[in-house]
Amino acid sequence: xxxxxxxxxxxxxxxxxxxxxxxxxxxxxxxxxxxxxxxxxxxxxxxxxxxxxxxxxxxxxxxxxxxxxxxxxxxxxxxxxxxxxxxxxxxxxxxxxxxxxxxxxxxxxxxxxxxxxxxxxxxxxxxxxxxxxxxxxxxxxxxxxxxxxxxxxxxxxxxxxxxxxxxxxxxxxxxxxxxxxxxxxxxxxxxxxxxxxxxxxxxxxxxxxxxxxxxxxxxxxxxxxxxxxxxxxxxxxxxxxxxxxxxxxxxxxxxxxxxxxxxxxxxxxxxxxxxxxxxxxx
Ligand code: PAF
Numbered sequence: 001x002x003x004x005x006x007x008x009x010x011x012x013x014x015x016x017x018x019x020x021x022x023x024x025x026x027x028x029x030x031x032x033x034x035x036x037x038x039x040x041x042x043x044x045x046x047x048x049x050x051x052x053x054x055x056x057x058x059x060x061x062x063x064x065x066x067x068x069x070x071x072x073x074x075x076x077x078x079x080x081x082x083x084x085x086x087x088x089x090x091x092x093x094x095x096x097x098x099x100x101x102x103x104x105x106x107x108x109x110x111x112x113x114x115x116x117x118x119x120x121x122x123x124x125x126x127x128x129x130x131x132x133x134x135x136x137x138x139x140x141x142x143x144x145x146x147x148x149x150x151x152x153x154x155x156x157x158x159x160x161x162x163x164x165x166x167x168x169x170x171x172x173x174x175x176x177x178x179x180x181x182x183x184x185x186x187x188x189x190x191x192x193x194x195x196x197x198x199x200x201x202x203x204x205x206x207x208x209x210x211x212x213x214x215x216x217x218x219x220x221x222x223x224x225x226x227x228x229x230x231x232x233x234x235x236x237x238x239x240x241x242x243x244x245x246x247x248x249x250x251x252x253x254x255x256x257x258x259x260x261x262x263x264x265x266x267x268x269x270x271x272x273x274x275x276x277x278x279x280x281x282x
Contacts, residue, residue: 003075003085007133010086014134019044022136022163024127027051028068028181029077032171036140037081039168043138049078050086050130052093056122068181086134093129101125104151107244111147112264112273115234120151127152131163139163144170144178146262146275150244170274172198178274185270193229194272197263200226201276204238204261208278213255215247226265234264234271241277255280 004010014020021044023036033049040047051074058064071087078085101121107113108120131139141149149167156165171179176198177191186194200222212218215238222236238247241258248255262275 001075001079001082001085003087005087005089006092007088010084010133013084014046014048017046018137020046020048020134020136020138022130022134022139023047023049023082024130024139024141025049025051026053026067026181027074028070028184029074030171030179030181032142032144032168032179034077034081035171036142036168037078039166040138040140041081043140043164043166044136046084047082048084048086048134048136049082050088050134052086052088052126052130054093054122054126055090056094056098056126057119058122059116059118062116063182063185068184093126098125102128102155105154107147108151111235111237111239111244111262113147115264120148123148124151124155128155128159128161131156131161136163138166140166140168142170143167144180144273144275146260147244176202178272180272182270182272186267190267190270194267196226196229197231197265197272197274198276200236201261201263201274204236205276205278208238208259208261208280215255222263226263230267232266234266236263236265237261238278257281 021040023040025033037047053067055064102124104120104124113120141152143149153165156163175195177194204218204222207218219236223233226233238259238261240247240256241260247259257280259278260275264273
């Protein structure tokens with residue numbers, strides 16, 4: 001495994017490789033990332049990952065400064081899983097002030113975008129830069145960041161990028177909490193409570209499968225249940241999987257079949273994110 005910090009060196013290393021599978025990350029790797037690396041191996045002869053905490057996607061009052069940077073232990077975890085680890089400095093990625101940005105689709109202003117203005121613009125911009133730098137045949141992103149994956153898929157399709165995007169399933173702790181680099185901010189009591197987010201989504205999924213079609217009521221009940229336990233809820237939303245638009249009843253009282261229930265809520269200072277897919281059968 002090679003650790004490479006410059007674009008020039010990376011290009012030289014990859015010049016003759018024609019099946020690159022790429023996993024962009026911000027480091028502080030957990031089993032969710034490692035699982036993506038294993039899937040990447042099925043898609044390419046050379047697995048490249050990047051570790052770069054992208055300042056462009058953090059708001060001024062967000063956790064850019066305290067975001068965990070754990071390069072040494074990340075590299076140890078990547079042994080045997082990745083062939084190349086790209087670890088650019090901020091200066092390598094942004095040698096001049098970035099004045100050209102990706103304008104993400106309008107959905108980027110909803111859900112997580114509503115409380116994180118500019119986040120998806122910064123994310124999409126760095127992902128496009130990374131795809132241009134690495135030029136992979138396949139790039140993999142976790143489904144835990146469902147809206148991020150949707151926006152990346154839209155960008156790649158609408159800008160005709162020659163990279164196939166693959167989504168990786170969310171990896172969970174034994175109690176069901178979705179693995180996230182931010183989980184380590186949780187205190188012990190918060191870590192115990194954190195599982196309630198996924199349980200809430202599971203409850204909504206059950207209700208939908210049992211025929212509940214009043215989506216407004218379902219969302220409202222979930223917000224109330226979380227708030228009553230001390231969560232500050234950003235959103236709980238039932239959306240269409242294909243376009244992330246609101247899954248409201250359409251003609252004939254039908255709700256689209258392929259749904260996803262998404263939520264983001266804060267426990268103390270930690271913002272947790274989760275989602276669950278639901279396929280309606282009626
Ligand atoms: O999901 C992440 O870790 C980041 O948003 C990504 C895709 C690496 C871009 O910085």
